[in-house]
Amino acid sequence: xxxxxxxxxxxxxxxxxxxxxxxxxxxLGLLKAxxxxxxxxxxxxxxxxxxxxxxxxxxxxxxxxxxxSVVGKGTFVSDKTDEVVKDKIDDIIDSISENIxxxxxxxxxxxxxKNKILKDQx
Amino acid sequence: xxxxxxxxxxxxxxxxxxxxxxxxxxxLGLLKAxxxxxxxxxxxxxxxxxxxxxxxxxxxxxxxxxxxSVVGKGTFVSDKTDEVVKDKIDDIIDSISENIxxxxxxxxxxxxxKNKILKDQx
DNA sequence: ATGAATGTACCACTTGTCTTAGTACACTTC
DNA sequence: GAAGTGTACTAAGACAAGTGGTACATTCAT
Numbered sequence: 001x002x003x004x005x006x007x008x009x010x011x012x013x014x015x016x017x018x019x020x021x022x023x024x025x026x027x028l029g030l031l032k033a034x035x036x037x038x039x040x041x042x043x044x045x046x047x048x049x050x051x052x053x054x055x056x057x058x059x060x061x062x063x064x065x066x067x068x069s070v071v072g073k074g075t076f077v078s079d080k081t082d083e084v085v086k087d088k089i090d091d092i093i094d095s096i097s098e099n100i101x102x103x104x105x106x107x108x109x110x111x112x113x114k115n116k117i118l119k120d121q122x
Numbered sequence: 123x124x125x126x127x128x129x130x131x132x133x134x135x136x137x138x139x140x141x142x143x144x145x146x147x148x149x150l151g152l153l154k155a156x157x158x159x160x161x162x163x164x165x166x167x168x169x170x171x172x173x174x175x176x177x178x179x180x181x182x183x184x185x186x187x188x189x190x191s192v193v194g195k196g197t198f199v200s201d202k203t204d205e206v207v208k209d210k211i212d213d214i215i216d217s218i219s220e221n222i223x224x225x226x227x228x229x230x231x232x233x234x235x236k237n238k239i240l241k242d243q244x
Numbered sequence: 245a246t247g248a249a250t251g252t253a254c255c256a257c258t259t260g261t262c263t264t265a266g267t268a269c270a271c272t273t274c
Numbered sequence: 275g276a277a278g279t280g281t282a283c284t285a286a287g288a289c290a291a292g293t294g295g296t297a298c299a300t301t302c303a304t
Binding site for chain 2: 302
């Protein structure tokens, strides 16, 4: 049993799925600052995939400043989780904003857009 | 000079970029029903890529019912552009809705989300 | 009729990315 | 010292995307 779940059908690489899930768990508060992540070998064993793939995911997360790895000790969530969450929210807001701009350029009014979203949210 | 522009950096395949742009142009009214599209060879020459790649894009668009190809004559926008536009709008709405759901799961209230989007739209 | 342009259909090949497999080393902890 | 950790490297396979080339049927203008 692992804290991660992999979709082998999608075009998204496994290592990128891991990256997204870690960021998501941090954003949701399921992973807290300085908390230890399962080891590269452990995750690989649980998911039945190669340790190199997990290593790549962790390296990418460290590059982003989301986690910190220490040789011999393990891998830990960064102590600056607030910034990670903020960045994630900003990205999502940007995506929504872009889409709204497109809808407007298609001739939809603010009201129409609002109504369609609300209807879709039910 | 071509009506299409390709980003060679992104992971999105060239043929998929072409598909999206055709759908976008139709949605924006830049391409109208029954209007002729540039030939496979012409687009390939303009963009400096292989005709097979364009062929793949056009085949995908025809499969979707967005365009119609006729041997010896050329490729034309379908006469049912309304449905294409509706489908595109639905896709965008779904995307927005998903993102809003994520923001809610992160603990943001409807008001907070609304304010952030409005601020971003300025 | 002829030639040019069109869409369509193959096939072999290259390229890049992802993933696997294996090995090795340095460090920490017990 | 042994076990567990991160890190680094290489080789190989699988796969998708894209290229290059050829060929054929059809349409259209001349």
